[in-house]
Amino acid sequence: MGKVKIYLGASSPAKTSEMKTGDWGTEWAKVDEDKCIACGRCITFCPEPCIEYVEKNDKKVARVDTDYCKGCWICFTVCPVDAIKMETKEIYKLEVC
Amino acid sequence: MRKVVRGFYAIAYAVKLSKPNVICAYPITPQTEIVENLAEMYANGELENCEYITAESEFGAASVVLGASATGARTFTATSSQGLLLMTEVLYNAAGMRLPIVLAIANRAVSAPLSIWNDHQDSISVRDAGIIQIYVENNQEAHDMIPFAFKVAENKNVLLPFMVCVDGFKLTHAYEAVDLLNQEDVDNFLPPYNPVVSLRIDKPVAMGCYAPPPTYMEFRVALEYAMERAKKVIEDESKEWYEITGRDWGAHIKAEYCEDAEVAVIAMGSIVGMIRDVVEEMRKEGMKVGLLKIRTYRPFPAEEIRKALTNVNKVIVIERSLSIGSEPPVTLDVKSALFGHSSQEIHSVVLGLGGRDVPRTQIIKIIKEVYEGKVKPGKRYEGLKEFEEVIP
Amino acid sequence: MNDIRSYFGPGHGACPGCGFPIAVKITLETLEGKAFVVNSTGCLEIVSSMYGRNVWAVPYIHSLFENAGAVAGGIDAALKALGRKNEGHVVVFAGDGATADIGIGTLSGMFDRNHDVLYICYDNEAYQNTGNQQSGLTPPGASTTTTPVGDLLPGKMGRKKDMIGIAVAHGIPYVASASIAFPNDLRRKVKRAIEFEGAKYLHVHAPCVTGWGIDGKLTVEVARLAVETGLYPLVEYENGRLVRVMKLKKRKPVEEYLKIQRRFRHLFKHPLGEKIIKELQQIADENVKRYGLEDEG
Numbered sequence A: 001m002g003k004v005k006i007y008l009g010a011s012s013p014a015k016t017s018e019m020k021t022g023d024w025g026t027e028w029a030k031v032d033e034d035k036c037i038a039c040g041r042c043i044t045f046c047p048e049p050c051i052e053y054v055e056k057n058d059k060k061v062a063r064v065d066t067d068y069c070k071g072c073w074i075c076f077t078v079c080p081v082d083a084i085k086m087e088t089k090e091i092y093k094l095e096v097c
Numbered sequence B: 001m002r003k004v005v006r007g008f009y010a011i012a013y014a015v016k017l018s019k020p021n022v023i024c025a026y027p028i029t030p031q032t033e034i035v036e037n038l039a040e041m042y043a044n045g046e047l048e049n050c051e052y053i054t055a056e057s058e059f060g061a062a063s064v065v066l067g068a069s070a071t072g073a074r075t076f077t078a079t080s081s082q083g084l085l086l087m088t089e090v091l092y093n094a095a096g097m098r099l100p101i102v103l104a105i106a107n108r109a110v111s112a113p114l115s116i117w118n119d120h121q122d123s124i125s126v127r128d129a130g131i132i133q134i135y136v137e138n139n140q141e142a143h144d145m146i147p148f149a150f151k152v153a154e155n156k157n158v159l160l161p162f163m164v165c166v167d168g169f170k171l172t173h174a175y176e177a178v179d180l181l182n183q184e185d186v187d188n189f190l191p192p193y194n195p196v197v198s199l200r201i202d203k204p205v206a207m208g209c210y211a212p213p214p215t216y217m218e219f220r221v222a223l224e225y226a227m228e229r230a231k232k233v234i235e236d237e238s239k240e241w242y243e244i245t246g247r248d249w250g251a252h253i254k255a256e257y258c259e260d261a262e263v264a265v266i267a268m269g270s271i272v273g274m275i276r277d278v279v280e281e282m283r284k285e286g287m288k289v290g291l292l293k294i295r296t297y298r299p300f301p302a303e304e305i306r307k308a309l310t311n312v313n314k315v316i317v318i319e320r321s322l323s324i325g326s327e328p329p330v331t332l333d334v335k336s337a338l339f340g341h342s343s344q345e346i347h348s349v350v351l352g353l354g355g356r357d358v359p360r361t362q363i364i365k366i367i368k369e370v371y372e373g374k375v376k377p378g379k380r381y382e383g384l385k386e387f388e389e390v391i392p
Numbered sequence C: 001m002n003d004i005r006s007y008f009g010p011g012h013g014a015c016p017g018c019g020f021p022i023a024v025k026i027t028l029e030t031l032e033g034k035a036f037v038v039n040s041t042g043c044l045e046i047v048s049s050m051y052g053r054n055v056w057a058v059p060y061i062h063s064l065f066e067n068a069g070a071v072a073g074g075i076d077a078a079l080k081a082l083g084r085k086n087e088g089h090v091v092v093f094a095g096d097g098a099t100a101d102i103g104i105g106t107l108s109g110m111f112d113r114n115h116d117v118l119y120i121c122y123d124n125e126a127y128q129n130t131g132n133q134q135s136g137l138t139p140p141g142a143s144t145t146t147t148p149v150g151d152l153l154p155g156k157m158g159r160k161k162d163m164i165g166i167a168v169a170h171g172i173p174y175v176a177s178a179s180i181a182f183p184n185d186l187r188r189k190v191k192r193a194i195e196f197e198g199a200k201y202l203h204v205h206a207p208c209v210t211g212w213g214i215d216g217k218l219t220v221e222v223a224r225l226a227v228e229t230g231l232y233p234l235v236e237y238e239n240g241r242l243v244r245v246m247k248l249k250k251r252k253p254v255e256e257y258l259k260i261q262r263r264f265r266h267l268f269k270h271p272l273g274e275k276i277i278k279e280l281q282q283i284a285d286e287n288v289k290r291y292g293l294e295d296e297g
Ligand SMILES: Cc1ncc(C[n+]2csc(CCOP(=O)(O)OP(=O)(O)O)c2C)c(N)n1
Pocket: C040, C041, C042, C043, C044, C065, C066, C094, C095, C096, C097, C098, C099, C124, C125, C126, C127, C128, C129, C130, C135
């Protein structure tokens, strides 16, 4: 193992990629791109923040980065056109018998 | 320029020559006049590129200089006693963040009972914070140690706060002829501060991160290593200081007449001057006594002390503070320095707490008793009255 | 390597649905990242600045729980002395405990010296980082771990400190309250604040999902209800004068706000609950009168 690096003055550069939070919740948000009107409310309110605009067929739509989405439902509640659905992640889709 | 000045002025003037960017402090006797003098210089426009801030408390003052230092400013603060204790949480923090803040401490006893008079309990109480501590014996040394402190603290191999400890009243308020440094000499010795890490928009870093168990320990041990490295830096800079000013303060210790001494007295601060007089007088009478002045209490010069005491049989440690529930602080350090190497008799003599007068005759008596083998080694108090506790 | 995508996060460890990241993010976006951030010990600090997992793409410093005001003042002084004032704004993010309780001394000092600092208190109404203990900004009736509900006591007794009043009394140029439920208003207030030279105080209501006992789903809703009931008035002072308030069109009774939070649920059963609810309603009514939140007529 190499030497542990400690930054002088306890400083460290931003390191988002080492702290992915997408596995926190049991659900994540998914944007229905047809319904999305790109109003930006979900982007404003997402606390992570992990929603960004992308271009889709010449249309600007919101997209959730599931690497970071904690499934808090905030975007779901603020979307004015019900374009966001909360999806249960595959591994949590258990069959109940 | 040789001038008769009071200690607080000698300190304040040296601060000015060191060109600090941010000064922030809170008044407390006997430190007050240091910051009053700086305030006056500020009001007269004598401090260039400098902000003088009056804080709402010592805790605030230490925090202001912490923030300023983290931004890349050269910073200075000063305090005493209660003020230092109130700063303590911030000082540990500043050391951990590796901020080269310089502090002047006008040493004063701590409460209760309230006392404005001198001993070393205040600065000794923060010895474990990761702050370099130097104890000076006169106002010339106090004056010299201010630019010196900045130079050492800001050294890239060190980056630790530096505390110049000056006996309250005994030095801070005493008139003394001091060779005041000139700006050119200080500028030659002390380059502008060039921080390795600081808060800036173009290169954002996070300072004061919290460290979980896998990283915390390395940070704390790194502090210890930095303190170790400070030793060499202090030696080198002491030599340079001598070259520039012709004044040789020694580096970590100053041992005098110890090579062949039967008894050596270890002390820190202004009492050293009187002890030197006594030792020299006794030498004239043919008594083999020596003096070992500790300058840097942190980093503690264990090896230097060991070497200096090689031929000494009996050691007297003059203590100006207590570690209640154990042996006095300097004694503990001296004992651990000698342990396993030699087996001198160690006499730990606590005196002069809360400004109690230490007459010359007392020093003579202490040395003579040990020299003549009239007292057993161990801890004792000098100048202590017989007392009993009664319920009011 | 700095691989961050915005000025704050993603990747921080706040609970899903936590309110304060919304305020932090909006503030830094509004300032276009030109901010020296000072953060007190607390939830925000712990979730964002763990060593090696720092999510701040702006210069950031955390020192202690109770000294953010003074540290910010020091940064301001340093920027002045070093001729770097044009680099950015000094911004504090501090919790309600850090602001109204333990750090109020250094905050007062910073105000008094009128440092050019924007101090933002994110108010989640208790010491959340240490597990929901009451602070001077915990509202009456709230159950916290140090003001638990018992046979005798119905949660916290006593009022929320009036931080807006305290800030205004210092004579600083700009004081306002905001809420994460009203992001445009928050954005405007941040913009307005930095137009003033000197100390600015912005008090931002930011729900805590765990401490308040709400679902992430309700974060924005709860914050909005606090405003709409009059419990949390959005006001704005410039140079000591009340210049703007957010008017309430149809004020809601406080029960609507209380009943959806676990920390207040006992008020509907406890023998003293009714009295506390009345007291809360009275606080809301007083706010309406004091700040003119409702149009008369
Ligand atoms: C001097 C001191 N006392 C106590 C603590 C423990 N402590 C850390 S954070 C905290 C509460 C923080 O509350 P607040 O400022 O409201 O921020 P929040 O965590 O709620 O966001 C406490 C009590 C501390 N770190 N330092």
